[in-house]
Amino acid sequence: MDMKILKNISLLLLFAMTINTAQAQKKLVWSDEFNYTGLPDSTKWGYDVGGHGWGNNELQFYTKAQAKNARVEGGHLVVEAHKEAKDARDYTSARLVSKNKGDWKYGRIEVKAKLPQGRGIWPAVWMLPTEWKYGGWPASGEIDIMEFVGYQPDSVHGTVHTKAFNHSIGTQKGKGLKFDDLSTAFHVYAIDWSADKIDFFVDDKHYLTFKNTGKGSDEWPFDQAFHLILNIAVGGNWGGKMGIDSTVYPQRMLVDYVRVYQ
Secondary structure, eight states, rough: OHHHHHHHHHHHHHHHHHHHHHHHOOEEEEEEEEOOBBBBBBBTOOOOOOOOOTTTOOOEEOSSSOOOEEEEEETEEEEEEEEEEEEEEEEEEEEEEOTTTSSSSSEEEEEEOOOOOTEEEEEEEEEESOOOOTTTTTTOOOOEEOOOOOSSSEEEEEEEEEOOSGGGGGGOOEEEOOOOOTTSSSSEEEEEEOEEEEHHHHEEEEEEEEOOOOOTTTOOOSSOEEEEEEEEEEETTTTTTOOOOOTOOOOOEEEEEEEOOO
16 A cells, blocks of 8 residues: 555544544533433523524524423434514524533533524524623623534534624634535534633534634633533524525424533
């Protein structure tokens, strides 16, 4: 075999071993395997509720403890958006949060999920600060482990927002990856977060690093506890940029597991 090919194979094997070793050094501290049936475990999940647009002109109303929008069945968490009127909104959905039930400073967060599809859909796996140590958004930060917009069915995105780096001023730090099966297969979306950096992965493929510059909280507010959010939005500034196909509903995001290692 060609020596150059052998060298490349060796480097790939070494990289895989490094990832596995890093994971092995961390301990599982919080998880939901969704091996039950009914509403999401109330000791691990709460709900953000309402239909005020959520700062992005979104069109859904997020319900609380409604099985139609959030339930566990068949070994998966189902987050489901429906086209139905509620409180002057034309869609319902769910936004599950681990706030005050699962809050972490640093660690590896993994979510295995299969995504919905259709123009106008906007699912996300992301994190917000629990105490907002440096003030309101974006000063205290936001970590988007996975975002997907239906008009780009072959792409997922990882993004970091801070006071210095955020989409409202066009300086956000992020990157996308292309797949042809985001809505038909499960993928593992993850971050590995330390005091020095946040690494982003899909299926253990590292594709983005956001580093602590040491220049203070405007650039690095990630020295505080954050909680996890799982949701499907409808429309909005990004999700609805190319309009909404109202004929595709209901649409669901399936989550196989959530695991946090420290």
